[in-house]
Amino acid sequence: VDLLLAEDNPSDAELILESLAGLRERVFAVEDGVEALDFLFARGDFADRAHVALPRVVVLDVKLPKIGGFDVLRELRADPRTQSLPIVMLTSSNLESDIARGYALGANSYVQKPVDFDRFRETVRLLGFYWLTTNEPPPVSLSRAEGT
Amino acid sequence: VIQPIDSVERVTELATSMSEAFLGALLGLAPDGTILYWNAGAEELFGYAGSEVIGKSVLDTIVPPEHVDEKRRWLAAALGGGSALYESVRRRKDGLQICVDVAVKVARDRDGNEYLLLNERDITRVKYQRDAQVLQTRFREVLEAAPDAIVLVDSSGRITLVNSEAERLFGYTRGELLGQLVEELVPTRFHGNHPSHRANYFREPQTRPMGIGLELSGRRKDGTEFPVEISLSPLSIENSTLAMAAIRDVSPRKKIEEALKTANRELEAFTYSVSHDLRAPIRQIDGFARILSEQLGPEIDEKVAHYLRRIQDGAGHMGRLVDDLLNLAKIGRQDLKPRLVGLTTVARDAMTDIEADTTGREIRWQLDPLPTIECDPGLMKVVFTNLLSNAVKYTRSRTAAVVHIGCAVRHGEPTIFVRDNGVGFDMKYADKLFGVFQRLHRAEEFEGTGVGLATVQRIVHKHGGQIWADAIRDQGASFYFTLNPRAAERTHGAV
Numbered sequence: 001v002d003l004l005l006a007e008d009n010p011s012d013a014e015l016i017l018e019s020l021a022g023l024r025e026r027v028f029a030v031e032d033g034v035e036a037l038d039f040l041f042a043r044g045d046f047a048d049r050a051h052v053a054l055p056r057v058v059v060l061d062v063k064l065p066k067i068g069g070f071d072v073l074r075e076l077r078a079d080p081r082t083q084s085l086p087i088v089m090l091t092s093s094n095l096e097s098d099i100a101r102g103y104a105l106g107a108n109s110y111v112q113k114p115v116d117f118d119r120f121r122e123t124v125r126l127l128g129f130y131w132l133t134t135n136e137p138p139p140v141s142l143s144r145a146e147g148t
Numbered sequence: 149v150i151q152p153i154d155s156v157e158r159v160t161e162l163a164t165s166m167s168e169a170f171l172g173a174l175l176g177l178a179p180d181g182t183i184l185y186w187n188a189g190a191e192e193l194f195g196y197a198g199s200e201v202i203g204k205s206v207l208d209t210i211v212p213p214e215h216v217d218e219k220r221r222w223l224a225a226a227l228g229g230g231s232a233l234y235e236s237v238r239r240r241k242d243g244l245q246i247c248v249d250v251a252v253k254v255a256r257d258r259d260g261n262e263y264l265l266l267n268e269r270d271i272t273r274v275k276y277q278r279d280a281q282v283l284q285t286r287f288r289e290v291l292e293a294a295p296d297a298i299v300l301v302d303s304s305g306r307i308t309l310v311n312s313e314a315e316r317l318f319g320y321t322r323g324e325l326l327g328q329l330v331e332e333l334v335p336t337r338f339h340g341n342h343p344s345h346r347a348n349y350f351r352e353p354q355t356r357p358m359g360i361g362l363e364l365s366g367r368r369k370d371g372t373e374f375p376v377e378i379s380l381s382p383l384s385i386e387n388s389t390l391a392m393a394a395i396r397d398v399s400p401r402k403k404i405e406e407a408l409k410t411a412n413r414e415l416e417a418f419t420y421s422v423s424h425d426l427r428a429p430i431r432q433i434d435g436f437a438r439i440l441s442e443q444l445g446p447e448i449d450e451k452v453a454h455y456l457r458r459i460q461d462g463a464g465h466m467g468r469l470v471d472d473l474l475n476l477a478k479i480g481r482q483d484l485k486p487r488l489v490g491l492t493t494v495a496r497d498a499m500t501d502i503e504a505d506t507t508g509r510e511i512r513w514q515l516d517p518l519p520t521i522e523c524d525p526g527l528m529k530v531v532f533t534n535l536l537s538n539a540v541k542y543t544r545s546r547t548a549a550v551v552h553i554g555c556a557v558r559h560g561e562p563t564i565f566v567r568d569n570g571v572g573f574d575m576k577y578a579d580k581l582f583g584v585f586q587r588l589h590r591a592e593e594f595e596g597t598g599v600g601l602a603t604v605q606r607i608v609h610k611h612g613g614q615i616w617a618d619a620i621r622d623q624g625a626s627f628y629f630t631l632n633p634r635a636a637e638r639t640h641g642a643v
Binding site: 091 | 419420423424427428430431434435436437438439463467
C-alpha cells in the first residue's frame, strides 16, 4: 500500500478512487480517524502490518468520524515513527482557518476538493501521481526503524 | 406604684441615662479645646472611644482641618457670650464627614475655671434634604429634562440632589437618597476603592466618562445590579464644587450585543458547516453524472444526454451559489485593512482579469483617472471585478460594447462610476438590485447567482460609502459608489 486514504464519505471515496484510475491497486481506504491511526501504527485490526513499510503518503479528510483529520495529523506528528510521513489534507473546505491549522499541525500539503468534477478528477490524479511517483519519500530508517 | 427616689447617687445615675438617651453626644472641653469628658453618645456618633480622645484637642480629632479656624471662632464666641448655637462639620474616626448641630454652654467650677459643655447631634440627612430644596428650585427643570439619571454629589461623597429618573432607575425615593453616601448606589464589591476615586475626581474635576474601558454597574435599592455608563461633570454652586453624574442604564444595549454575539457565533458555525458539508453532495451529483455519461459512451440517447447535462448544470450552479455565499459571508466578517490606494490601478487589474475571458468580443474600455482613496485594496478589487464583469455580461448583445469607468464629484464627494451601453434594467426594480439572490434577468438570458451586487454593496457599506444605480431599459446602466472608511470606523467600530 502506497497511499492511505482516510475518507468517511463513501461517494467521495469512490470518486477519489475513480480519479486515481491507474494507481488504484496501490491505495488503501479507511473510513475514520481511528482506522487510519490503527493502520499506520499497526494496531487492532491491522496488527499484522507490524513489519510492513508505511505508505508513501496519507491523504486525510478534515472531517472524519471518531477522531477528526486534524487530531489524526497531530497524533502522527507526535510519534517518532510517523513524524516525517508525508500527509496531505484533502477536504471540501477552503476556510483560511482550516488551511492555517493544517499547516500549523505539520501537514505537507493542503488541497481543496474542487466542486466541479472535471477539476476534481484532474486534481486528485495529479496529487496521486505526484506523491506516488514524483516525490521522494523519507528514508525507511527515519520512518519505521525506530518503532520496531 | 411610683418609687420615690431615695439617694443622690441614683438621681445622678438616672439623669445621666436620660441625657445619654435624648441628647446624643455630650462633650466637655477645656477653653483650649482639650477633651475632658466624652460620653457614650459621642463614642457612637464619632466612632472614637473616650480613652482614645480624652486629653487630646477636638481640633486634632473630630474637627476637619478646613474647619479648625471656624471652630476656634465659635469656642471664643461661646466663652465670650456664655453660650452658642451653630451648625458645623465633623470628621468621624473612619474619615466620614457628617453635619452636626452644636449647642455650647459655658460652665464654671468652684474655683472659677471655665469649661465648655457641648451637645452635638447628627443632622446630616436633615441638612442635605433642606439644601436640596434650594438646589432643586434652581435646577429642577434642567435635571428633569435630562434623559439620564442625574445624581449630584459633593466633595464629601454625599448625594445632594437627584432627578426623578435616578429615583426610578435605582428604586429609591428622593428622601432616601439625599445626604446618603453615593456608594449606596455602587455594588458593595467596588466600595473599597470608590471613595479614593471620587476624592481624585474632586482634586481635578473635569467632564469625562467614568471608568474608561471598565464595565460599570449600578446597585438598586433591592440589591440587584445593572450595567451603566456614567459621565461626570463638575458643577460649581456658590463656593463649592459638586460632581454631576449622568447615569445611563445600558442593559438593553448589552442584551442586544449579547444576542448579536450569539447570532455571529451561530452564523460562523453555519458557514463552517456549509463550507465543509454542502460542497460534497454537489460534487458527487456532478461526478457521478459525468461518469455515467462516460459509461454510456458516444452512442448515448439524445434525451439521456440532455438530462445528464441538466443535472450537471444544476450541480454547477449550486456550486457557484455556495462559493458566492461563503464569499459574501467572509467579507461580512472580515476586518477592513484600509490604506491609501490608487483606484486606477485596482480598476485596471480587474479589467485585465476580465478581458482574458472576453476574447472574440468587441469591447471599448474607457478608464479615466480615478482618485487615490483610503480603502482595502483586496476588497476594492472584488468591487471592480463584479461591476466590470456585470458590464461585460449585460452588453453581450451589443456589437460594440462600451464600458466607461470614471469619477465625478457629487455633493463634494468623489463618486466612482461604471457605465455600460448594455441592456440596462427597469428602474422600477432598482431597490431589488443589491439584495441577495435578487435577479432582474432570467437565468436563460444572463447567467448569475444574484450574490455579486450584494457582495459589492456589503464592501461599499463596510467602507462607509453608498452605492446606487440608474439605468434605462435597453440603453445601459450606470453604477455609482462613494467610499469613506473613516466614517465606517466611527459607525461600525465594534461590530
